[in-house]
Amino acid sequence: MLTRTPERTLTDQLAERFAERIRARLLPAGARLPSVRECARQQGVSPHTVVAAYDKLLAQGLVHAQRQRGFFVRDLGQKTPSAVENKAHPAINSGIAAGSLQGAMGAAGSRINATALIRGMFHQPSAHPQPGAGVLPMAWLQEARFLPAAVRRVAASGALDQGSFSYGEPMGDAGLRAALARRLAQLQIAAAPEQIITTMGATQALDIVSRALLKAGDPVLVEEPGWSVEFARLEALGMRVLPVPRGPDGPDLAVMARLCELHAPRLFVSVSVLHNPTGYSLSPASAHRILQLAQQHDFFIAEDDTYGHIAPEHATRLSALDGLQRTIYVSGFAKILAPNWRIGYLAAPAQLVERLLDTKLLSTLTTPSLLEKALALCIEQGQLRRHGERIRQRLAQARARSVQLALGADCRFAAEPAGMFGWVDTGVDTDVLAQRMLDAGYLIAPGSLFHATREPRTLMRINFGTAQDAHFWKALRAFR
Template sequence: MGGLSRGGGSTLTEQLAEHYAQRIRQRLLAPGTRLPSVRDAARRHGVSPHTVVAAYDQLLAQGLVEARRQRGFFVRDRRTPELRPAMPRAAPAGPPLPPVDATALIRGMFHSGTDQPAPGLGTLPLEWLDPALMSTALRRVLGQTEGALALQYGQPAGDLRLRQALALRLGGLGLQASADQIVTATGATHALDIVSRALLAPGDAVLVDEPGWAVEFARLTQLGMRLLPVPRGADGPDLAVLETLAREHRPRLYVTISVLHNPTGNSLTPAGAYQLLRLAEQHDFRVVEDDTYGELAPAHLPRLAALDGLQRTLYVSGFSKILTPGWRVGFVAAPPSLIERLIDVKLLSTLTTPAILEQALAYCLEQGSLRRHVERVHARLDAARQRSVQLALAHGCRFVTPPQGLFGWVDTGVDTEALAQRLHDQGWLLAPGHLFHASRRPSTLMRINFATSQDARFWRAFDRACGR
């Protein structure tokens, strides 16, 4: 945010109130977020405490915030009861539905108002991508089909040429799946949604990693599921906790990331993967393996679906992270008995997926151009990770898990929700730790993207925002 104007047509109080009102309406400040204290806001914006109090009073009058005695001002949840997920049957006793609002981070990606690198972003920098690779593939496919693919619906399960190419690619990971066991989707998130809608009913219990991806928490919650968080550390999921939760709540699914976990960056060991699959069999739940960032991982790391042979597992991945966020092609590989059910859900949600993009991706896989692009990204990411780690350590951060892959999970020593607010005013997008927990809680942790955290300007701004 630029400085408040003392010569404008509105008062400082009105400008300050409008600043926070805009952020609340854009969902950049999620329901339940605590506004800066009066003293902190006065210091940050260069105004008197009286001006801040008056601005907060205006937000109260507009119904945007609520005052909690001796705690401060908090963003109100203005959703009406009619918009909440329906619960057609009583859920067994267990953890309550969490107040998740993942859209704050997502919206922040589109409302940054700056071209500065975004340390909290979940994607590669634009300059790392290869638009020529995609345009060449699209031209080739359009030339081969004379544009016919754009004039008709795609195949229900997805383009056969792509599914065959994916089957070969999965074979390189040790995962044997035929093209008939693959259903394409509009990105990995859509594939996860297809699986959830096909296999779950409102009130079902679902195991999830914690910390984990906020979008998955919010999506499952919106579908009416009960989340059972499994603590995730440097050695992977806490299998003792998982076993207790499975025994007490009889979950239907465990949605997890086995390789380059988001946000911790760790990967399962073969022994841990084997024990996890034994627990799934013992307690009769399926495992949904989200391998969204698998293109950034070494191929030799064990995938649960490869060890299990797609018996009790479903494997989900996509190419938006490595190609471009706008080219949304994902897929799920599943046991044969589930394929028709998955296709039915896909047809009801999107009819079909775009055959042009799917055949263009198949071309990239067949010609090896995607493989070469991935190799270049790996080299750049290794160098970026080394520099970002050095900067983070030099500025007082501690890595909770060993730095690997695209993300670092760091302890800053300060409340990262408040830190994210302060840095957002300066154009820096952070991913504070509370977004990665199934229920809202204060956190000193944050996720950094190694590819976008190399800018020394960010770390200087970080120090100032921390009061160092």
């Protein structure tokens, strides 16, 4: 709660709290601030204090007022509104800001959602475990003691000088690509080392695919809910994003078929196994039909298997069924190993490799060979496999406890709990809930972040590895 001090008034403290969240994108563009009366109740201050704080935010160009609707966060990329737009707004004079978030947002694009999601990844509001985080607990990842040893061993071999003073191999370290080819064979995906290109994480691999295969205006199928960073990236490249509802067995095939007939998409981006945020995995029947549609309508499929290291090897993967004919397999090691190493890769049809490699070279030239050689060593010695097994065991235990706590907080799961993330229905608007939880020092991921348009939703994504804090669920239940 805000506390009056000789140095800082309550008005200044409240204005600074909102300003910090707006600049960090934790309050994204278009979000509505609480009404004056509601904010006063939440923060334990007078309505006059809230009015004065909102007036400061208006003067700083961080929010704008809409008649009879309330105060809304400005898009900081746009010009500052004029004084005429902000002066003497009835909501300020009356001390009441009412209205509909959906009406204010309209058709807000997914770039806003993605910015909020990414900024949240780097924001630590307190020392508490953060259920909205996108990575596993640091303590779990630090159990991979073999990583520093592998780096030292590679550096001692003379690879440090060689890797530091030359650009390295354009496609990536040959040893790592050979190790990845053997790893893919275990997943029944036949890919020669010559079909594999290393990247700066799975995110760059997806970016390379879209830049190489698409041009501005091309329609692209995406799953919804889904990773809003991908929605935003495609929109930023000028693509037309076509959301397809994602269910337990895969995308809604009827909707997908209809979109194919109407728009002739060039690409479908899919998370087949342990989908983010639902945890769903693709069924064989759905996979077969998707490949039929790809053949019939002549589009490629980018299969994002980011969570493959914590998934069963027998899970259905489009790339295994298709034999890398129309599929491009994408994965990385950030989730399971070392987020800051930024090592990812793609495996592609032979006829696309040169085009994809040219795109990689135009963006980053090559990738860091020292870390790639160290990772290859960890894979070859079986250390990565054993580490993955330990992570799966810990995640299963954490998932069981998190589910118990969520149900005890009167929440329910909109999807059967699986993998790293849970898709939880809170019963209240999670955009509003997220701001209240920030007051308590917790970062959550509202459901609106995972949709192409930002509308109020009652869902939120939790990370099972960081959602075992009983105090978090107690606070969430109280705010609900």
